[in-house]
Amino acid sequence: MAQKIFAGVTVDVNEEGYFTNPAQWNKEMAIEIAKEEGIQPTDKHFAVLDFLRERFAKGETLTIRSVGNSGIIDIKGFYGLFPGAPMKKAAKIAGIPKPASCV
């Protein structure tokens, strides 16, 4: 298994850079990963990250639609916060595995 250092701590990641153990994550790491992805995280970003982590912890499937219905942000705004591939980028920054969802 690969490892990476974020915020001075060594964490386990898969070959694509997604955390394999979400418990190793913290906000300082998120800021560093976001920078790697070209994103300057705001409170709005963190609200989305928290939502994704919560849902993941409950074992729910992560979908774009669920983010749109979260009350935090609409889908267009989500694409705006994490440009390109929002679900993948947000999951990577949130320290959770790559979403295995088709919607």
Next chain:
Amino acid sequence: MANEEFPLKKVCIICAKGSIEDVYAALVMGNGAVMEGIETKLFFTFFGLDAITKKTMNCLHTGVTGNPAMRMPGGLPFPTLLGVIPGVEAGVSAMMRSQMEKLDIPPVKEFLEMIEAGGGEVYACKLAMDMFKLKKEDLWEGVKEVLTVGQFYEKCGGLQTQIIFT
């Protein structure tokens, strides 16, 4: 590896059929591409126009006769003769839509709005609209343009582009 060196940059999806499964195949492929950050264009033609026509978009049906893959709940084959009874097709279609809702697959209109929100573009075929006597105002507001096939192909240019016919 070739697929790392030349990732897909644009997909152009053509939907020519109006049954639930054909339309959703196009929508799932289209939305999936948008989610990956791939430039996405959807072109609806012939019966596929039902998916972007206001009146029909949220009540699409699936064919229950002559479909050998159709099964009853529990897995027994679905007899074609059952499918000819009035209301059966509507019932099966409603059941299919509710099953999809459980998987967080949205209704057609909402799905199209998701695609649009992510920057995907939706087009209608001019020839098929003339044939079905449809006007632009009959279509969902998010339809970007009514195109001839030539105009659609003009939008499909570029390296690392694929055209998908569902």
